Amino acid sequence: xxxxxxxxxxxxxxxxxxxxxxxxxxxxxxxxxxxxxxxxxxxxxxxxxxxxxxxxxxxxxxxxxxxxxxxxxxxxxxxxxxxxxxxxxxxxxxxxxxxxxxxxxxxxxxxxxxxxxxxxxxxxxxxxxxxxxxxxxxxxxx
Numbered sequence: 001x002x003x004x005x006x007x008x009x010x011x012x013x014x015x016x017x018x019x020x021x022x023x024x025x026x027x028x029x030x031x032x033x034x035x036x037x038x039x040x041x042x043x044x045x046x047x048x049x050x051x052x053x054x055x056x057x058x059x060x061x062x063x064x065x066x067x068x069x070x071x072x073x074x075x076x077x078x079x080x081x082x083x084x085x086x087x088x089x090x091x092x093x094x095x096x097x098x099x100x101x102x103x104x105x106x107x108x109x110x111x112x113x114x115x116x117x118x119x120x121x122x123x124x125x126x127x128x129x130x131x132x133x134x135x136x137x138x139x140x141x142x
Contacts, residue, residue: 023084023092026130030081030095033123034074037102040109040116041071066109073102084131092131099127 044067077098083091103124106117 022130022133023087026092026095026127027081027084029123029127029130030077030084030099033099033102033120033127034077034079034081036116036120036123037070037074037077037105039074040113040120041067041069041074043067044070044112063112066105066112069105070109073098073105077102095131096128099124099131103128 109117
């Protein structure tokens with residue numbers, strides 16, 4: 001089936017292809033979630049006394065170290081989110097992997113900022129779902 005300019009699909013080729021709706025959604029969510037992780041990391045690095053740490057939590061790590069992990073992971077997530085708009089297949093795969101790592105990092109971040117961590121876990125779950133839906137299941141891809 002030939003595709004028109006308005007119905008191009010995300011096939012992994014890159015160069016000038018339009019991304020699917022779910023891929024665009026995942027890209028926006030990754031940029032937002034990555035930016036939130038960057039802010040999370042900066043706040044943990046800059047002021048350790050902002051966060052309340054629970055002593056009886058199984059995963060007890062240095063807060064400054066977690067700040068650097070969130071900062072670097074957030075930067076990688078933002079870059080992968082931007083790459084999704086090019087429509088390349090590797091960005092989808094990297095997006096799923098980074099969203100999974102972000103989910104794990106935010107799960108371990110629960111004792112410090114539970115609401116923030118739960119919101120970012122939900123965003124990462126939506127990103128993984130949107131990237132795994134695939135362009136073949138979009139309404140315009142027949």
